[in-house]
Amino acid sequence: MKKNYFALILFAFFILISNECIFSQNADSLSAAVVSDSSAVDSVVNKVPEAPLKIGDVADGNKSIPIHLIKLYDENRFTIEKNENHPLPFSTKQTCGDCHTYSKIKNGTHFSIDQKDSTKRNGEPFIYTNHRALTLLPLSYRGWKGTINPDSVGITPFLFVKKFGSHFTGGNISENEELEKPENFLRWEISGKLEVNCLVCHDANSAYDQADFAAQIRNENFKWASTSASNLANVKGSAAKMPNNFDPYNTNTYVDLDLRSTSPPTVFYDETKFDHDNKVFFDITKNINKERCLFCHTTTLNNDEEKYLAEQEDVHITAGMSCVNCHSNGMSHDIIKGYSEEYLDKNKSQLHSFSCEGCHLTSIDNSIVGRNGAPKPLHKGIPPIHFEKLSCTVCHSSYMPSDKAKMVKTSRAHKLGVPGANKMALTYPLIQSPVFVRAENGKIEPRNLIWPSYWAVKNNNEIKALEIEFVENNIQPKLELDTTYNFGNGPQVADSTLIKVFNSFNHSDLLSGNLVFITGGRIYELEDSTKIKSSEYEAAEPYTWAIAHNVRPAQQSLGVNGCDDCHSLNSNFNFSEVAIISGVDDKSNSTISMVNFEGLDSIYQSLFSLSFYFRPFLKFILIFSAFVITAVFLSFSFSGIKNVSKYFSNVSSLNNDKEI
Amino acid sequence: MIEFLSILILIISIIYFFVALNKKEISFSEMISIIRDGLKDSSTEKDGNKNIFFRIKTWLIHVTFYLFLFMFLTSFVPTIFSGHLTGLFLILHITAAPLFSISLALLVLFYAYQLKLNENDYSNFEKVINKDSAKNDRSSILSYSKFSFWLLTFISIPLLLSIILSFYPIAGTDWQNLSLIIHRLSALLFSLVVLALIYFYVTFSKL
Numbered sequence: 001m002k003k004n005y006f007a008l009i010l011f012a013f014f015i016l017i018s019n020e021c022i023f024s025q026n027a028d029s030l031s032a033a034v035v036s037d038s039s040a041v042d043s044v045v046n047k048v049p050e051a052p053l054k055i056g057d058v059a060d061g062n063k064s065i066p067i068h069l070i071k072l073y074d075e076n077r078f079t080i081e082k083n084e085n086h087p088l089p090f091s092t093k094q095t096c097g098d099c100h101t102y103s104k105i106k107n108g109t110h111f112s113i114d115q116k117d118s119t120k121r122n123g124e125p126f127i128y129t130n131h132r133a134l135t136l137l138p139l140s141y142r143g144w145k146g147t148i149n150p151d152s153v154g155i156t157p158f159l160f161v162k163k164f165g166s167h168f169t170g171g172n173i174s175e176n177e178e179l180e181k182p183e184n185f186l187r188w189e190i191s192g193k194l195e196v197n198c199l200v201c202h203d204a205n206s207a208y209d210q211a212d213f214a215a216q217i218r219n220e221n222f223k224w225a226s227t228s229a230s231n232l233a234n235v236k237g238s239a240a241k242m243p244n245n246f247d248p249y250n251t252n253t254y255v256d257l258d259l260r261s262t263s264p265p266t267v268f269y270d271e272t273k274f275d276h277d278n279k280v281f282f283d284i285t286k287n288i289n290k291e292r293c294l295f296c297h298t299t300t301l302n303n304d305e306e307k308y309l310a311e312q313e314d315v316h317i318t319a320g321m322s323c324v325n326c327h328s329n330g331m332s333h334d335i336i337k338g339y340s341e342e343y344l345d346k347n348k349s350q351l352h353s354f355s356c357e358g359c360h361l362t363s364i365d366n367s368i369v370g371r372n373g374a375p376k377p378l379h380k381g382i383p384p385i386h387f388e389k390l391s392c393t394v395c396h397s398s399y400m401p402s403d404k405a406k407m408v409k410t411s412r413a414h415k416l417g418v419p420g421a422n423k424m425a426l427t428y429p430l431i432q433s434p435v436f437v438r439a440e441n442g443k444i445e446p447r448n449l450i451w452p453s454y455w456a457v458k459n460n461n462e463i464k465a466l467e468i469e470f471v472e473n474n475i476q477p478k479l480e481l482d483t484t485y486n487f488g489n490g491p492q493v494a495d496s497t498l499i500k501v502f503n504s505f506n507h508s509d510l511l512s513g514n515l516v517f518i519t520g521g522r523i524y525e526l527e528d529s530t531k532i533k534s535s536e537y538e539a540a541e542p543y544t545w546a547i548a549h550n551v552r553p554a555q556q557s558l559g560v561n562g563c564d565d566c567h568s569l570n571s572n573f574n575f576s577e578v579a580i581i582s583g584v585d586d587k588s589n590s591t592i593s594m595v596n597f598e599g600l601d602s603i604y605q606s607l608f609s610l611s612f613y614f615r616p617f618l619k620f621i622l623i624f625s626a627f628v629i630t631a632v633f634l635s636f637s638f639s640g641i642k643n644v645s646k647y648f649s650n651v652s653s654l655n656n657d658k659e660i
Numbered sequence: 661m662i663e664f665l666s667i668l669i670l671i672i673s674i675i676y677f678f679v680a681l682n683k684k685e686i687s688f689s690e691m692i693s694i695i696r697d698g699l700k701d702s703s704t705e706k707d708g709n710k711n712i713f714f715r716i717k718t719w720l721i722h723v724t725f726y727l728f729l730f731m732f733l734t735s736f737v738p739t740i741f742s743g744h745l746t747g748l749f750l751i752l753h754i755t756a757a758p759l760f761s762i763s764l765a766l767l768v769l770f771y772a773y774q775l776k777l778n779e780n781d782y783s784n785f786e787k788v789i790n791k792d793s794a795k796n797d798r799s800s801i802l803s804y805s806k807f808s809f810w811l812l813t814f815i816s817i818p819l820l821l822s823i824i825l826s827f828y829p830i831a832g833t834d835w836q837n838l839s840l841i842i843h844r845l846s847a848l849l850f851s852l853v854v855l856a857l858i859y860f861y862v863t864f865s866k867l
Contacts, residue, residue: 378832379836380831381827381829381831385746387833608751618754619824619827622757624765625758625762639776643779
């Protein structure tokens with residue numbers, strides 16, 4: 001019995017000792033930043049308020065870039081050697097994370113797209129389009145007003161990464177296991193995580209290929225994407241074609257596949273890139289090349305005919321600056337956006353220097369004016385009220401407004417730069433730009449605009465967008481939009497089609513309410529079984545996001561031709577037409593005047609513009625009046641001076657007489 | 661700041677104006693009737709006079725006075741309440757501006773000789789400087805009115821030039837701001853001098 005107790009105590013002691021060892025091992029591994037299990041490390045790091053600094057977290061002050069001749073590590077932190085038979089892709093989390101604290105970087109602006117935006121300033125959403133289902137959804141996890149959370153329309157993080165990962169830097173959305181849906185568990189195991197891809201910005205090697213990265217995402221080769229895009233390796237095969245039980249180390253899991261047409265994702269490292277210590281050279285830079293930014297942040301005219309005439313580089317780029325001169329960041333990778341209130345939102349006065357006015361005009365507290373030799377504009381003849389009512393970008397950014405808002409394409413919305421991108425001029429989604437919109441700060445600013453279009457279910461005045469899978473499987477076939485071409489003015493359906501679709505769902509058990517269609521700023525629903533009605537609806541309003549580029553030189557700014565640029569009856573600033581892109585062919589108004597977005601009254605603007613026709617007359621009368629008044633005043637002043645002199649001489653002579 | 665300053669100065673001046681009238685035992689309604697009768701008298705007292713210039717001169721006082729009131733209301737009211745002169749008020753203000761400026765110019769032109777300062781006015785000012793008691797007689801008040809007229813003429817020069825300057829691409833943002841401040845301050849001073857002129861006219865009529 002005693003022996004049993006002794007054995008029990010001994011066993012407990014060993015357990016205790018071994019736990020302590022595990023604990024100390026974790027602590028050691030944390031301090032040395034040598035980690036074996038990424039998820040375990042994350043949990044430890046999250047508990048520790050300040051992770052210990054690594055060698056690459058703080059610069060020593062030398063402005064040159066350290067040579068990055070480093071070893072490659074896979075996701076399990078095994079060194080990748082040049083002669084391996086079946087190497088894994090290198091992991092940026094382990095490779096770059098060897099010297100830089102990954103947990104600090106991964107909350108940066110580009111990587112934390114799953115987190116709410118505290119500034120509430122609308123940005124470009126990820127746009128889901130399905131022209132055959134008349135669907136256009138501005139998606140975002142940021143909580144921007146007018147966007148739809150991908151989860152609410154059945155877009156899981158896995159699907160999100162697959163659809164939009166081509167123009168995504170990787171990070172939280174694909175790494176946060178809390179966000180994962182059970183139905184995607186096996187697919188995540190096969191595709192791996194799309195870690196923060198440091199190389200997308202920092203690899204100065206011109207052979208880095210983001211288009212290849214996009215191709216890997218399409219094949220669900222998430223963890224292979226960074227490796228493939230780099231100049232170190234090629235990746236063949238597709239995780240998307242692998243069965244759910246695929247295990248790269250077990251050929252039995254894919255023995256049934258026809259390997260002539262498809263193969264498991266496989267890495268082929270370029271052995272010449274490895275030195276004798278199995279180290280490879282990364283051409284790392286902090287001064288990010290503009291092309292890297294432009295891959296995801298391009299906005300271009302959709303009309304090829306005009307493009308070569310109208311397109312020009314941002315004036316700052318032409319002057320030799322790079323994007324990161326203004327859109328800079330520290331170790332946290334919290335990118336400075338550069339809007340005028342950012343210093344207030346982030347409570348950091350230095351950020352004022354990175355806005356237009358903070359750099360070119362005024363300083364606040366300890367902010368620096370005139371960074372990078374920014375000239376101070378004179379704005380000759382422009383009444384100061386303009387600076388209170390308009391953002392700088394109205395006159396200086398984007399394209400000059402024309403009689404109709406221009407149609408543009410953006411990298412992320414139109415998959416620009418990715419093989420297979422639709423090169424037709426009008427391509428879904430139709431984005432209009434610039435549209436001048438009154439922002440939350442009361443100023444007017446140029447924005448891009450899209451009209452959301454989606455199917456929803458209405459239950460007791462509560463409207464909820466339908467999941468995209470339901471729409472694709474149930475509504476899309478009924479619309480019978482058999483075109484497979486994703487271009488043109490956008491497909492539309494007639495009332496009769498809508499009535500047919502509405503009737504087929506309103507009398508079925510598929511939906512818990514009535515089917516409604518939201519498009520072109522209106523909500524369409526059945527009035528009775530033979531008639532539809534439409535009304536304006538807040539959630540159907542167009543989604544807009546501010547644009548600040550490309551900045552035009554002063555000679556091309558709005559207003560350079562005088563007040564008439566904006567204050568005339570046919571000014572494009574006020575009266576340009578914005579197309580209403582609707583999925584319903586209801587023959588009603590197809591355009592809306594720009595003035596409606598500016599929060600201005602069109603009658604007042606017309607009247608005010610009219611007053612400028614009389615402005616020369618006003619100037620003449622004022623100058624004439626000023627001349628007359630000045631002439632009268634001066635002439636009488638001279639005689640007045642004479643009289644004063646005469647008066648004082650008379651007074652003094654009288655006094656002299658009295659004295660005499 | 662300038663809005664606050666304007667409100668403060670205007671309120672103090674208007675209160676002072678009414679307190680001063682009250683000291684002279686002139687009520688608000690009495691003041692209104694004096695001004696109305698005065699304008700009526702000046703246009704009718706010499707109806708038999710065939711001199712067209714006299715009629716133009718009296719008509720000019722009417723027009724300028726009412727245009728001044730209009731300009732005052734369309735500028736100070738929105739500026740005080742919203743900080744800006746925008747919207748419909750701006751349109752009304754700039755529509756009336758050329759009419760006001762031309763009528764003011766003609767008023768100055770037509771009344772300058774009549775209201776030029778003479779030796780009697782200088783001696784009245786000397787009385788003020790020497791704090792002599794006889795400063796509220798008709799002659800003194802007439803002298804003060806003349807002086808106010810010339811002050812008004814002087815102030816109207818920066819008032820007009822500051823806004824003319826801002827119409828042309830000559831001044832940059834800083835100078836535009838400065839010219840706007842000059843315009844606002846000139847308008848404020850102009851209004852105060854008009855208030856003084858009304859005071860002198862009412863007290864002159866009462867004597």
